Amino acid sequence: MSLLEIAGLTVTAGGRRVVDDVSFTVAAGERVGIIGESGSGKSVTSLAATGLLGAGLSASGSVRLDGTEVIGASDRALRPLRGPVAALLFQEPLTALDPLMRVGRQIAEPMRRHLGLRGQELQDAVRTALADVSLPDERIARAYPHELSGGQRQRVATAIALAGHPKLLIADEPTTALDVTVQDEILSLLDRLVAERDMALLFISHDLAVVARMTDRVIVMQRGRSVEQGEISQIISAPHDPYTTALVASARALDAALDEPAASGGSEGSGR
Amino acid sequence: MTGVVEQIEDAAPRRRGGSRTTLVIGLCLTGLIVLLAVVSLLWLPYAPSDISGGRLEGPSGAHLLGTDKLGRDLFTQLMFGARIALIVGIGSVALAAVLGITIGLIAAFARPWVDDSMSAALDVIIAFPVLLLAMLVVAVQGASLWSAILAIGLAMSAVIARLTRILAHRVLHEQFITAARTSGTRWPGIVAFHVLPNIWPTLSVSLALQFGAAVLAEASLSYLGLGAPPPNASWGRLLQEAQGTVLTAPVGAIAPGIALVVLVLGVNFVADGLRDFADPTRRRAR
Numbered sequence: 439m440s441l442l443e444i445a446g447l448t449v450t451a452g453g454r455r456v457v458d459d460v461s462f463t464v465a466a467g468e469r470v471g472i473i474g475e476s477g478s479g480k481s482v483t484s485l486a487a488t489g490l491l492g493a494g495l496s497a498s499g500s501v502r503l504d505g506t507e508v509i510g511a512s513d514r515a516l517r518p519l520r521g522p523v524a525a526l527l528f529q530e531p532l533t534a535l536d537p538l539m540r541v542g543r544q545i546a547e548p549m550r551r552h553l554g555l556r557g558q559e560l561q562d563a564v565r566t567a568l569a570d571v572s573l574p575d576e577r578i579a580r581a582y583p584h585e586l587s588g589g590q591r592q593r594v595a596t597a598i599a600l601a602g603h604p605k606l607l608i609a610d611e612p613t614t615a616l617d618v619t620v621q622d623e624i625l626s627l628l629d630r631l632v633a634e635r636d637m638a639l640l641f642i643s644h645d646l647a648v649v650a651r652m653t654d655r656v657i658v659m660q661r662g663r664s665v666e667q668g669e670i671s672q673i674i675s676a677p678h679d680p681y682t683t684a685l686v687a688s689a690r691a692l693d694a695a696l697d698e699p700a701a702s703g704g705s706e707g708s709g710r
Numbered sequence: 711m712t713g714v715v716e717q718i719e720d721a722a723p724r725r726r727g728g729s730r731t732t733l734v735i736g737l738c739l740t741g742l743i744v745l746l747a748v749v750s751l752l753w754l755p756y757a758p759s760d761i762s763g764g765r766l767e768g769p770s771g772a773h774l775l776g777t778d779k780l781g782r783d784l785f786t787q788l789m790f791g792a793r794i795a796l797i798v799g800i801g802s803v804a805l806a807a808v809l810g811i812t813i814g815l816i817a818a819f820a821r822p823w824v825d826d827s828m829s830a831a832l833d834v835i836i837a838f839p840v841l842l843l844a845m846l847v848v849a850v851q852g853a854s855l856w857s858a859i860l861a862i863g864l865a866m867s868a869v870i871a872r873l874t875r876i877l878a879h880r881v882l883h884e885q886f887i888t889a890a891r892t893s894g895t896r897w898p899g900i901v902a903f904h905v906l907p908n909i910w911p912t913l914s915v916s917l918a919l920q921f922g923a924a925v926l927a928e929a930s931l932s933y934l935g936l937g938a939p940p941p942n943a944s945w946g947r948l949l950q951e952a953q954g955t956v957l958t959a960p961v962g963a964i965a966p967g968i969a970l971v972v973l974v975l976g977v978n979f980v981a982d983g984l985r986d987f988a989d990p991t992r993r994r995a996r
Contacts, residue, residue, distance in 0.1 A: 485888075488892055490888055490891060490892060492888075513897075517894050517896065518894070519894075520891065520892050520893060520894040521892075521893045521894040522894075524892075525892060525893065526888075526889070526892040528885055528888075528889060530885070533884060533885040533886060534885045534886055534888075534889040535886055535889070536886045536890070536903075536904050536907075536908070537886075537908070538907045538908050538911075538989070539903065539904070539907065547890075547893070547895065547899075547903065548893040548894065548895075551893075551894055551895070552893075552894065595889070598889070598893060599892075599893070601893065602893060602894065
């Protein structure tokens with residue numbers, strides 16, 4: 439049994455199909471990517487996986503998370519799954535963190551709830567969780583989100599997502615809002631944590647290079663449909679769908695443009 | 711990484727000077743009235759209804775603000791009035807806060823049609839003049855201090871409920887609520903830990919402003935004879951009693967007027983200063 443089984447998922451918003459008949463699975467410990475342009479239904483798919491679609495969106499089809507049917511299930515039935523089974527990491531950490539709660543407490547809350555930790559034990563767990571995401575400074579726990587940098591915030595959000603020891607981490611464009619150098623740090627961090635904790639990863643991005651780095655298998659989405667699925671190496675070397683072909687070609691063109699100055703031994707800051 | 715935190719801690723003491731000054735002035739003005747009220751519990755120059763001097767005497771050593779038309783000491787009445795103003799202010803704001811926040815949260819979480827009809831009902835109540843609503847309550851309950859608190863509190867709870875509903879709706883659409891739900895937080899936890907703290911900075915400022923409005927509403931009710939009955943010397947009633955003699959003994963009208971202005975202005979200044987202190991993102995991010 440796979441950890442996440444999505445079969446024929448369709449999400450409609452006011453008669454429009456935002457996600458159209460999408461099917462895929464994520465097995466325990468597997469790393470799967472979803473790639474597509476903005477508005478292709480990637481994020482909606484990730485929210486539907488945990489039953490957190492906003493008002494005005496309705497889902498049909500089947501989403502089984504660790505054996506439990508998510509579509510049509512009550513909040514009460516899904517709550518035990520959120521945290522220990524699946525956790526979400528959002529694109530913009532500033533809006534995903536409560537601006538008026540110290541970050542230490544935001545990490546502590548899910549730990550208290552899911553792991554039953556209290557008092558000193560809880561404080562130690564928060565410190566460990568922050569150290570795990572490379573935030574060893576003890577003052578971070580007492581800071582408010584706006585007092586941290588973008589990269590620090592995304593590390594804190596990661597610590598919160600991992601607080602319940604999830605089997606599946608769903609990362610919805612976790613580095614899109616960050617600087618390129620910080621992006622690389624966060625990707626390395628996620629890579630390390632997913633490997634260390636033997637988690638499954640559902641990584642959503644519009645960046646083929648990032649998806650290729652983070653995942654083994656990829657689902658290509660366009661206008662709500664899944665147009666192609668397969669091993670990442672196979673998708674890159676032999677794309678079938680015209681959209682995938684275009685995606686790969688543009689990534690190659692960018693790569694080539696980046697390589698060019700280096701290949702011709704160009705000096706730094708050649709302005710090309 | 712440590713550099714960022716240090717920079718923040720350096721920046722923390724540099725708060726905007728203006729709002730701090732406003733808060734201090736507000737607290738001083740309000741404190742003056744609170745002091746009058748507290749002292750009145752322990753000591754009064756004369757008994758409130760004691761005829762201790764001649765009629766309409768001017769200020770003197772024996773009577774700091776002179777006497778009213780029955781020969782009662784005005785300063786005593788003014789001190790007593792401070793007590794009433796504060797009791798009505800605190801009572802009606804507390805009632806409005808409890809009732810208003812509860813109703814507002816219920817509306818924010820209710821199904822859309824319940825929410826819509828509740829907000830329509832609130833708009834009707836808000837459109838109704840406070841004094842008219844108060845007269846209704848007084849007509850049913852009889853004029854007393856508690857009727858005044860009930861009437862003003864009820865009218866204000868509609869304003870607070872509407873504000874709470876709007877603020878809660880806005881917070882509920884924030885991503886951190888979804889994020890809290892993805893980590894398995896129950897709805898009561900979301901209200902207590904995320905919604906209330908995030909709407910409180912705005913709500914507390916509004917409650918402080920409502921306090922000033924409540925004091926004014928009580929004075930108006932008493933002025934119209936719908937407030938606390940005679941042995942209780944409300945500022946509104948002092949103003950009403952001094953109305954006929956305002957040209958011959960102006961102190962009788964000026965003193966309670968100034969007392970009202972000091973309290974309402976003080977509370978409004980506190981509300982303004984509070985705005986920046988209740989919200990850590992505004993307090994520190996400057």
